[in-house]
Amino acid sequence: MQNLKLRLAGVQLYFDDLGAAKRFYQDVLGLEASDEESGHHVQFDGGPTFLCLEKKGVESYPSHDKAVVFFEVDDLQAAVDAIGRARFVGSGKDETGRLSWAVLHDPEGHNVLLLRSK
DSSP states (O other): OOOOOOOEEEEEEESEEEEEEEHHHIIISSSOEEEETTTTTEEEETEEEEEEEEEEEESSSSSSSSSSEEESSSSSHHHHHHHHHHGGEEEEETSSOEEEEEEEEEETTTEEEEEEEE
């Protein structure tokens, strides 16, 4: 398989109590929120990467233990084709109809989400 040149973009963790998780990462660790949708998720800026906290049950695709690893790739469609479309369990398009993300599972069922680079 060709070298996909993946770049770690971020990590997402799922919580029953999103408010408590937000307070911990914000108040205890001092991270600053960069994006938030009340009751759904809060994202913290981590420099070139991010940490996203999401409420359990709001995602459109399940994960084995509620963790996601995000990778950016320059040509998402080529990466999906190289890996094999059948391996992917979900995807999304942007407002122009271009593929913007695609998710597959690792051998233990964790979500691995590929994002089209901006």
